[in-house]
Every structure is written in C-alpha cells, then in structure tokens.
Amino acid sequence: MGGNSAEREVSLSSGEAVYNALKNQGINCFKFDWSGDNLDQLWAQKFDKALIVLHGRGGEDGAIQQQLENRQLAYTGSDSSASKQCMNKASTKAIWTKHNLPLADSVTTSVGQIVPEIDFPLPWAVKPILEGSSIGISKVEDKTQLDSALKIAFQYDDTVLIEQWIEGDEYTVSILNGKALPVIQIKVKRGFYDYESKYHSNDTQYLCPCELSNADEQKLQKIAIQAFTAINAKTWGRVDFILDQNNTPYLLEINTVPGMTVHSLVPMAAKAAGLSFDELVLAIIND
Structure with a gap:
C-alpha cells in the first residue's frame, strides 16, 4: 500500500481496510508502505503472497508486479505485462479497438x-x-x-x-474471478466524476441497482468481461463506461487495482452480489 503516485492517500486507505479484513479472518499478515525506494525492507520479510492495493504508477503499471515476478513471489491481480498495458490509456484503447469494442474517438x-x-x-x-x-x-x-x-x-x-467528450451517465462494472458484479451508476453533483467526487464528496450518488433494464445491464457486463479479457487482466478489476442519451455504451478505462476504501465501488458491487468486504478480500487473495 502507499506508493509514491498521485493516488498515495487513497492507497493507504485501501491498504488499511484490506489489512483489517485479513486480520478479521485470522490471516497472518502485515502492512507494507512502499515509498518507492524501500523494497529491500519487504524482501527481508517472509510472506506467501502479496495483496497489491497500490493505486496508480508503481502499483498499477506493472512495476511492483515485475519486482515480485523477478523473485518468483505470488501476488494478487493482473501480471506485469497486462498491468502495464491497462495503465496506459492509449495502449488500452489500441487493444480494445482491435477487438471492436465501443470507444470514443x-x-x-x-x-x-x-x-x-x-x-x-x-x-x-x-x-x-x-x-x-x-x-x-x-x-x-x-x-x-x-x-x-x-x-x-x-x-x-x-x-x-x-x-x-461523451455526454451521458457514468457506469462501472466490477470484475471478480471471471464474473461481472452488479453494475453501479454514478451520479455527480459537480461536472464529472473527478478526484474530488470520488474520494471527498458526500454528494456523489452510487446507484445499485443501477436503474438500467436487465438487458442493458447484461450488455454492459458482457462488454466489461470482453474488455477485461482482451487486455489479459486477471482476478479482479473495474471497467468504466459512459452511456450517451441513446444508451450507447462507450468504454472509458480499466482499473486493475481499484480502490478498496469506504467510498470505493468494487466493495459496493460485491455487497450487492452478497459478498461482505471480508469475503471480497478473501476471494481476491485466494484466486
């Protein structure tokens, strides 16, 4: 958790929540705050698997995954190659274009x-x-x-x-172990779903059920799985969409290490599917 990206603050919150969930279930674990140049302290400790909740650069771009792979250490989520591609919005769009997935110009x-x-x-x-x-x-x-x-x-x-810029409503589809969780609609009071709306605003609304018809929800879930699979992502993640006024979906981006804070969307979708936060964390680490 932690890291030195612009998302450090969120990652620390995610890490704390995940750590508590593991402890709640009697799992022997420890927190590691990666500051960018202290990995020697991590390698000095013994562990079976790393649960990665490093958001942004360093944690979501394949860097920490590559370090773990070099040492043949197990970890959660997508591998270094897929992580690197998913973090790069241009590379992601290029791959999705080849798979004829719906994208804005x-x-x-x-x-x-x-x-x-x-x-x-x-x-x-x-x-x-x-x-x-x-x-x-x-x-x-x-x-x-x-x-x-x-x-x-x-x-x-x-x-x-x-x-x-596609005008419309924002939706997100969380993926867990090959399945799409219930879709969440995001309604913001100000502008668009920016950093402030995500992590600090209490005015942002998250609708689950998402108010789409069953057919439209299943369509989004299907596209999300296709987008996740096309980029070789693994275990868990989140795929974000905008639906325009005609209910035409456009892929925005993919998150391979989404937030796990009290405001976060994957835990919300998991809860709608009947999974507690503790059960969600266990499903991620046991894949």
Whole structure:
C-alpha cells in the first residue's frame, strides 16, 4: 500500500481496510508502505503472497508486479505485462479497438509535439495517459481552452490523450474471478466524476441497482468481461463506461487495482452480489 503516485492517500486507505479484513479472518499478515525506494525492507520479510492495493504508477503499471515476478513471489491481480498495458490509456484503447469494442474517438500528443488534427466534435476530454482517479483531466468546450488543458495534463505525464467528450451517465462494472458484479451508476453533483467526487464528496450518488433494464445491464457486463479479457487482466478489476442519451455504451478505462476504501465501488458491487468486504478480500487473495 502507499506508493509514491498521485493516488498515495487513497492507497493507504485501501491498504488499511484490506489489512483489517485479513486480520478479521485470522490471516497472518502485515502492512507494507512502499515509498518507492524501500523494497529491500519487504524482501527481508517472509510472506506467501502479496495483496497489491497500490493505486496508480508503481502499483498499477506493472512495476511492483515485475519486482515480485523477478523473485518468483505470488501476488494478487493482473501480471506485469497486462498491468502495464491497462495503465496506459492509449495502449488500452489500441487493444480494445482491435477487438471492436465501443470507444470514443481520440488522438494522442506528447510534450513538444504539434497536436494532431482533431476531426471529432467538441467538447473534448484531455487526460494524461498514465494517471488514474481522474487526475489531470480537463473538459475542453472551446478550442481556446486546449492549451490550458494540455498544460494541466502535462504536469502528470509527457503523453496526453485528447478524446471526444461523451455526454451521458457514468457506469462501472466490477470484475471478480471471471464474473461481472452488479453494475453501479454514478451520479455527480459537480461536472464529472473527478478526484474530488470520488474520494471527498458526500454528494456523489452510487446507484445499485443501477436503474438500467436487465438487458442493458447484461450488455454492459458482457462488454466489461470482453474488455477485461482482451487486455489479459486477471482476478479482479473495474471497467468504466459512459452511456450517451441513446444508451450507447462507450468504454472509458480499466482499473486493475481499484480502490478498496469506504467510498470505493468494487466493495459496493460485491455487497450487492452478497459478498461482505471480508469475503471480497478473501476471494481476491485466494484466486
């Protein structure tokens, strides 16, 4: 838990919750706060398996997974290769495109590059390709706002995704051991589902049941499984969507180490499926 990414605070909360769940079930475990340069302290300890709740870079991009693989140590979730691809929004979209999955139009640009011609309509979402939790994302409603949005995104990454902004309702599908859990609809009071809405706002609403018809919910679950499988993700994760006014779904992104805090969506979906938080943690670690 912890890490040195922009999501450190959330990861510490996730780690505390997961640690307590393991202790509740009599599992011999310890917390390890990875600060980015203290892994020698981890290798000095004996353990059978690492439960990874490191969000963002270092924990969700394959880095810690690769370190564990190098030492032939077991861990939860997707392997280093899949994690690396899932963390990169551009790579993820490229793979999903090959599998004919529903996506908004987009282009990428990097620091020092001329922005490619954008042939899809405003508004646009501008987002760093390697950040999670909606960090660094801006909505561009006029072309004059693009430079400012790029400047914000480039604070977090050298490469940025410019994507057609789809107006609609946000939904998320949690995956656990090959099955899609009940869909959650996310309703925010301010703008879009950004970092503040995710972790600090008490006004954000999470609807489960999600108010979709059974057919539409099953459609989202099916696409989520396809998206999860296409990227070779494993064990658990979360796939995020927007549905436009015509109920047409668009994939947003995949999270291979989603939040496990009191505000988090995977525990909420698991509860709707009849799994307690403790049971969810056990299902993740026992895969």
